[in-house]
Amino acid sequence: xxxxxxxxxSALGVGGILLSKFSSAKxxxxxxxxxxxxxxxxxxxxxxxxxxGTKANEAxxxxxxxxxxxxxxxxxxxxxxxxxxxxxxxxxxxxxDKEGKVTLDACIMNxxxxxxxxxxxxxxxxxxxxxxxxxxxxxxVMLAGKGxxxxxxxxxxxxxxxxxxxxxxxWQKWQESEDQKKPEINSENHDTIGMLAIDSNGHISxxxxxxxxxxxxxxxxxxxxIIGAGLFIDNEVGGACATGLGEAVIRIAGSHTVVxxxxxxxxxxxxxxxxxxxxxxxxxxxKGVQVGFIAISKYGEVGSYSVYNGFNFxxxxxxxxxxxxxxxxxxx
Ligand code: ASP
Numbered sequence: 001x002x003x004x005x006x007x008x009x010s011a012l013g014v015g016g017i018l019l020s021k022f023s024s025a026k027x028x029x030x031x032x033x034x035x036x037x038x039x040x041x042x043x044x045x046x047x048x049x050x051x052x053g054t055k056a057n058e059a060x061x062x063x064x065x066x067x068x069x070x071x072x073x074x075x076x077x078x079x080x081x082x083x084x085x086x087x088x089x090x091x092x093x094x095x096x097d098k099e100g101k102v103t104l105d106a107c108i109m110n111x112x113x114x115x116x117x118x119x120x121x122x123x124x125x126x127x128x129x130x131x132x133x134x135x136x137x138x139x140x141v142m143l144a145g146k147g148x149x150x151x152x153x154x155x156x157x158x159x160x161x162x163x164x165x166x167x168x169x170x171w172q173k174w175q176e177s178e179d180q181k182k183p184e185i186n187s188e189n190h191d192t193i194g195m196l197a198i199d200s201n202g203h204i205s206x207x208x209x210x211x212x213x214x215x216x217x218x219x220x221x222x223x224x225x226i227i228g229a230g231l232f233i234d235n236e237v238g239g240a241c242a243t244g245l246g247e248a249v250i251r252i253a254g255s256h257t258v259v260x261x262x263x264x265x266x267x268x269x270x271x272x273x274x275x276x277x278x279x280x281x282x283x284x285x286x287k288g289v290q291v292g293f294i295a296i297s298k299y300g301e302v303g304s305y306s307v308y309n310g311f312n313f314x315x316x317x318x319x320x321x322x323x324x325x326x327x328x329x330x331x332x
Pocket of ligand 1: 089211212222223224242244245246
């Protein structure tokens with residue numbers, strides 16, 4: 001490429017190059033999406049739910065920063081949280097169900113709309129990697145329970161007791177408490193990690209992984225492994241993921257809803273807000289029902305919204321590393 005041509009292309013920016021690539025694609029998204037090409041388009045960027053997202057983003061960034069794929073970034077990123085024994089809501093060290101069993105849900109989705117998920121998986125530390133194997137090695141989208149574990153072991157994953165002494169203690173304490181009769185959602189027992197990344201090719205991928213609602217009924221599966229609820233990616237538009245009370249997210253197909261609202265022209269923030277408002281409308285009693293969404297558009301624009309205050313997400317890109325408080329409709 002001549003220097004002159006190079007300068008011209010550079011001035012257009014990576015976003016310009018990729019926008020023209022996208023604009024030639026025959027898709028329904030191109031008409032209603034507003035032009036936001038003034039944004040830092042297609043520069044790699046990663047966002048994750050809650051403050052545990054900061055560490056996870058660091059791992060994801062190591063991949064994005066050297067031109068790696070968003071898919072690798074989100075898998076490697078959320079594995080950090082899954083393997084963190086001090087985290088009480090994801091993977092190893094996650095709080096168990098009513099019977100004292102740690103049961104895990106996870107899913108992953110890439111820019112080609114390929115996806116994989118595991119639900120009600122036990123004794124495997126990194127369910128997100130099993131979900132990726134489901135996506136890549138099987139004709140299925142989701143494996144659950146014993147079948148998911150059998151598949152994981154066949155794929156070379158090792159069994160591990162995920163109930164740490166600290167989590168066991170907390171569960172024993174809960175068994176003796178009043179809470180056992182009236183389980184309530186709070187920020188301590190609900191904290192999925194959901195991660196969305198866009199790489200230097202403008203490809204978006206997402207991952208979502210959790211030990212779910214602490215002290216849930218044995219067998220309960222939340223939104224996190226359900227494509228369209230806990231996570232949804234459509235590379236023509238963007239991606240979204242959810243955290244909070246999974247039952248509420250599933251009822252409005254939350255992450256899919258956010259992406260479809262972006263397709264209609266809403267910004268990630270506006271789309272998350274409308275999804276949250278829909279959840280509020282669908283509940284006669286919204287008291288204590290916390291849900292938060294994060295979203296990224298194909299331009300790399302990010303946003304979030306939650307039912308109640310207190311939700312935040314971590315952002316990392318070339319220029320920024322910060323924790324952002326989500327706006328909420330209600331206050332605790
Ligand atoms: N959404 C998850 C579930 O309901 C929990 C969470 O986000 O903390 O299983």
